[in-house]
Amino acid sequence: MSKLIKEDIDKFFIGQFEAFESSLNGESKKPLHAKRKQAIDNFRSLGFPHAKHEEYKYSNIAKIFGKLFNVENLSDNSFSLSLDEASRYFIPELDAIRLVFVNGVLNNDLSDMDTLPKGVHIQAIKTAADDYAEDFDKHFNTHEIEGADNFSELNTAFTNGGVFVKIDANAVVETPIACYYFNDAKNADVISQPRNLVIAEKNSQASLIESYITLGENTSFTNAVTEIVVEDDCVFNYYKYQNESDQAIQVGATMVHQLGKSVFNGVTLSLNGAMLRNNLSIAIHKEHSETNMYGLYLLDGKTHVDNHTVVDHKVANCESNEMYKGILDGQSRGVFNGKIFVRQDAQKTNAFQSNRNVVLSDDAEVDTKPQLEIWADDVQCSHGATVGQLDMDQLFYLRARGIDKQTAKSMLLNAFASDVLSNIKIEAFRTLIENKINERL
Amino acid sequence: MLSIKNLHASIEGKQILKGINLEVKPGEVHAIMGPNGSGKSTLASVLAGREDYTVDSGEISFNGKDLLELEADERAKEGVFLAFQYPIEIPGVTTTNFMKTALNKIREHKGLEPLDAVSFLKMMKEKMKLVEIDQALLSRSLNEGFSGGEKKRNEIFQMAMLEPTLSILDETDSGLDIDALRIVANGVNKLKNEDNATIVVTHYQRLLDYIVPDFVHVLFNGKIVKTGGKELAMELEERGYDWIKEEAGVA
Numbered sequence: 001m002s003k004l005i006k007e008d009i010d011k012f013f014i015g016q017f018e019a020f021e022s023s024l025n026g027e028s029k030k031p032l033h034a035k036r037k038q039a040i041d042n043f044r045s046l047g048f049p050h051a052k053h054e055e056y057k058y059s060n061i062a063k064i065f066g067k068l069f070n071v072e073n074l075s076d077n078s079f080s081l082s083l084d085e086a087s088r089y090f091i092p093e094l095d096a097i098r099l100v101f102v103n104g105v106l107n108n109d110l111s112d113m114d115t116l117p118k119g120v121h122i123q124a125i126k127t128a129a130d131d132y133a134e135d136f137d138k139h140f141n142t143h144e145i146e147g148a149d150n151f152s153e154l155n156t157a158f159t160n161g162g163v164f165v166k167i168d169a170n171a172v173v174e175t176p177i178a179c180y181y182f183n184d185a186k187n188a189d190v191i192s193q194p195r196n197l198v199i200a201e202k203n204s205q206a207s208l209i210e211s212y213i214t215l216g217e218n219t220s221f222t223n224a225v226t227e228i229v230v231e232d233d234c235v236f237n238y239y240k241y242q243n244e245s246d247q248a249i250q251v252g253a254t255m256v257h258q259l260g261k262s263v264f265n266g267v268t269l270s271l272n273g274a275m276l277r278n279n280l281s282i283a284i285h286k287e288h289s290e291t292n293m294y295g296l297y298l299l300d301g302k303t304h305v306d307n308h309t310v311v312d313h314k315v316a317n318c319e320s321n322e323m324y325k326g327i328l329d330g331q332s333r334g335v336f337n338g339k340i341f342v343r344q345d346a347q348k349t350n351a352f353q354s355n356r357n358v359v360l361s362d363d364a365e366v367d368t369k370p371q372l373e374i375w376a377d378d379v380q381c382s383h384g385a386t387v388g389q390l391d392m393d394q395l396f397y398l399r400a401r402g403i404d405k406q407t408a409k410s411m412l413l414n415a416f417a418s419d420v421l422s423n424i425k426i427e428a429f430r431t432l433i434e435n436k437i438n439e440r441l
Numbered sequence: 442m443l444s445i446k447n448l449h450a451s452i453e454g455k456q457i458l459k460g461i462n463l464e465v466k467p468g469e470v471h472a473i474m475g476p477n478g479s480g481k482s483t484l485a486s487v488l489a490g491r492e493d494y495t496v497d498s499g500e501i502s503f504n505g506k507d508l509l510e511l512e513a514d515e516r517a518k519e520g521v522f523l524a525f526q527y528p529i530e531i532p533g534v535t536t537t538n539f540m541k542t543a544l545n546k547i548r549e550h551k552g553l554e555p556l557d558a559v560s561f562l563k564m565m566k567e568k569m570k571l572v573e574i575d576q577a578l579l580s581r582s583l584n585e586g587f588s589g590g591e592k593k594r595n596e597i598f599q600m601a602m603l604e605p606t607l608s609i610l611d612e613t614d615s616g617l618d619i620d621a622l623r624i625v626a627n628g629v630n631k632l633k634n635e636d637n638a639t640i641v642v643t644h645y646q647r648l649l650d651y652i653v654p655d656f657v658h659v660l661f662n663g664k665i666v667k668t669g670g671k672e673l674a675m676e677l678e679e680r681g682y683d684w685i686k687e688e689a690g691v692a
Contacts, residue, residue, distance in 0.1 A: 392493075397529040400489050401543035401599065402517035402550070411542065415533025415582075 004066035010047035012071055014040070016191075017157055032129040032159065035141055039156035049150050056277075058335040058367045059306040061151075064249055064275045068219040070189050077103050079184035081215070086110050089180060089213045094428040096178035096209070097122070103183055104192025104222070105161030119171025119204070121164075125195060128164030135166065139229045140197055143257045146341060147281035147310035151251045155193050155225040162195040165208075169201040169231075176207040176237075176426055181224065185247065186216030196226040200234045202260060207237040207426060212252075214245040219274075222250040232260030232286070237425060240266075243436065244273035246301065253279040261286045267423050268295040268307060268324075269433055271440070275304040283312045284320070295324035296420040298440060299332035299364070306335035313346040316376075320350070325420050326357040327413055328364035336368040338383070344375040353383040358390060358416060410441040442467050442638055443607055448499035450487050457483040459663030461499070465607070468635040472649055472674060473642045475660035476682040481642045482526060484660070485611040488640075489523035490516045503607065517543075518550035522605030524596040526612040531583040536595060537565070539583050540602050547603060568601040572628040590621035597628040608632075609640045614648040626651030646678035661689050 004012070017040050021028060049055070050062035079102050086100060097120065100110035106124050113122050121132075129136050141156050167173055183190040200206055208228070214220040230236050236256075244250065250273060256264055270276055282291050297305045311320045326334040336355045357366045370383040390412060398408035417437060424430040443465040450458040457480045465471055475481050487494050488501070490513035501508040508516060531539070545555040556564070569576065572594040584592050593613055600608055610629065614622055629652050633639065641652055649657075649671060657673040658665045661682070666689045667673065677685070 391529075393529050394531050396491055396513060397525065397531065398539070398543075399513040400517055400523050400525075401539070401603065402514050402547040403543050404514045404546065405512070407542065407546070408514075411534055411539075412531070415531060418533045 004069065004071065006048055006050050006062045006066070009062055009065060013048065013154060014044065020158060020160070030129065032126070032136070036157045036159055039141075039153045043150055043153040043157060046150050055149060055308060055337070059275060059277050059304065061249065061251060061275060061277060065221060068247060068249065068274060069221060070219065073188045073218070075103060075184070075188040075190045077105070079103060080186070081110070081182055081184050083110055086180065086182060089182070089211070091178060091209070091211070091429050091432050093431070094176070094178065094426070096176050099163055099177065099179045101161065101179065101181045101192070101194055103190050104181070104194045106163050117171070117173050117175055119168035120173055121166040121168070123164050125162040125164045125197060126160060128197075132164060132166065135199055136197075139199060139227070139257075141227070143229075143283070145255050145257065145281045145283050146312050146339070147279050147308065148253065148255065149279070151223050152225055152253050155195050155223050155253070158193040159195040161192075162197075165196070165198040167200045167204040167206045169203055171204045173204070173206040176209055178209040179211065181210065181212045181222065183214040183220035183222060183248070184216065185214050185218035185220045185245070187218070189218045190214075190220045192220070193223045195224075198226065198228045200228070200230050200236050202232040202234065205235045207239070209239040209241065209426070209429060211241040212244055212248070212250060214248040216245075217247065219247045220245070220249065222248070222252065224250070224252040226254050228254065228256045230256065230258045230260060230262045230264055232262065234260065234262040236262065236264050238264070238266045239424065239426070239429065240268045240278065241433070242269065242273055242276050243271040244276065246272070246274055248273045249275050251277045251279070253281065256280075256282040258282065258284045258289050258291065259286065261288045263290045265292045265423065266294065267420070270295075270297040270299070270305040271436060272299075272301070272303050273305070274302070275306075277306045278308065280307070280309045281312075282310065283314060284318050285314055287315045287317045289318045291318070291320040292423070293320070293322040293324075294420045294423045296417055297324075297326045297334050298417070298437060299326070299328050299334060300330035300440070302331050304333045304335075306337075308337045310339040310341070311351065312341040312343070313349045313351060314343050315345055316347045316349065318346065318349055320352070322353040323420060324355045325417060326355075326366060327360065327416065328357065328366060329360040331361075331363040333365045334367070336366075336385070337371065338369075339371040340373070340381060340383070342372075342374040342376050342379050342381065346376045347378045349376060349379040349381070351379070351381040355385045357387045358413065359387060360390065410438070413441050414438070442504055444500075444502045446500045448487070448501065449497040450483060450494050451497055452483070452494050456497070457494075457663055458487065461663075461665060463658065463665065465638045465640065467638055469656065470633070470639045470641065470652060470654045472654035472657045473640060473660055474644065474657060474674060474677060477644065479660045480663045481660050482611055485523060485609050485640075485642050488609055489513060489521060514546070517603070518547050520606035522600050522603060522608045524593075524600060524608065524610045524613050526615060528584050528592040528596055530585045532585050534583050535581060536579040536583050540565070540599060544602060564602065568598055571601050571631055572597045573624050574598050589616040590618065593617055593621065593625055594628075597625050601628065601632055606637045607640070608637065609642065611642045612644065613641070614643055614645065622648065623651060646674040649674045659685055661685055
């Protein structure tokens, strides 16, 4: 297998699109397909992002894709995943509306959505485009957002296997919706590009968990986009969990449109993968909204995790808080890029950002870059980034009381992570993450 | 209990301790006094096993064990306790959780079962009274946002919980007002018995009004240059340290 260069990758995906298009038959006349075609045209101009693109300077997806991916050995999307096997990766003790995707396609047999709570609508995105045509017209790929890039275009072009979720106005959905994205890479390399649209209508409350799993030793490439529309008086909690295989490459965009006065809480937890890139983009469209973004990346081996976040304050009197923390061991690499836009109209904005890192080995690396663009003059914004080692004074203090080095280290790192983890409001999920962290530390 | 012989120690190539000899027996209180920079805190740190310091030569034996062979946590398990001059703040770790972990590690070392939650709380309540420390403080992150007095009381509370055989108080009086000083000293005195020993490291005599030493050692330029009873501390209070320097022939 020879390594692919960027031009090969561009050609490969265009070819994939042509094959996909020809398989669609009559469906290609529908409005959804017009959006796909527009997207592939947009993609064509710049192609697959690579290191020369400023936003991918530290995370050369094209390079790792070219190195790991074998287009000659591509999965035909047949798979052998059983419920029994899949269930080993479900969050234990979690009562959830379970959506299971295999290779990017929602799978009804493995999902558990027979009895949905009142006010919750879930269906495959392809058919929802017809059944919820009005919602689609209004919200599918229509809201412009900072941080969207050519991977998002590529994803839109391949919109096919994702899910549509709608929470009716005034519905309080206490059971979280848990999405498990399985890539079955046991026999061949897999590409999956799930595309989801989630609409939380006014005065509703819901929680969404997205968890990514690659099975087998072959390479997977996930290019996921989840659009979340949040209307007036909503509280929406979003969790992303990545404990991937060493051969998993992932680009995931979460695009949050806070169209109404609302609260959005996001927690991103990254534990393993080859290269994981998270684009979290949030646009605040209405006054008196609140946005909280938390992240923890706990990395070792050669895992590379890149969190690019954007919060766009378009209007006045809103608040955003962002706290990302990293613990890096081995030869891992962490990238954080946090953009805050405060538009001219967004007076009285409070925007806070922090990125703190603890580096445990000589070979781990962190690149952190806060970016604030402020056009309004009456605002409070702050940002801070730190990269350091474990505090030796703290370590000695614990040891001087009889606590061995290993336990002391684990206590300090757990304490460091705790103010991110305390924002996981689903207990079963928080317990799982705490256990994973304890296993690692 | 503790026997230090000809101890030399340095930090980053700079020699600080230049031949310390000290014998401490059970039931005794020793005060180590001296001007700033004489090596008092270094001695305390070396005894506790701080890795920043290099022991260049000499011996320390503690209850028959070679202390220098032991890591900091192993020394604590053997019964050495250092009350820090500047207790460290650890956000995210509560004092309660910290003490539970420490106590059970020490119990494990002694071959004892871990303390159950009820007995642990009962013990905590008892020891809290000793230093008049509030429960609410102990549920907060360790030393985070504590006042100077609260930090020092927390040190003595920890000492009460862990019941060490050798306690080293490193400038526990620095920055304490007289009320807090009395509380801290009172706590230390109540913990004293014929089987344990205390080393009080201090610059001033005041603390020794409350914790009465059996021996006073004056440390100067990395060596113990004078040893006496508690009256030596009084003399130092009156005359300062200059005459010691002169006697030591360095002036």
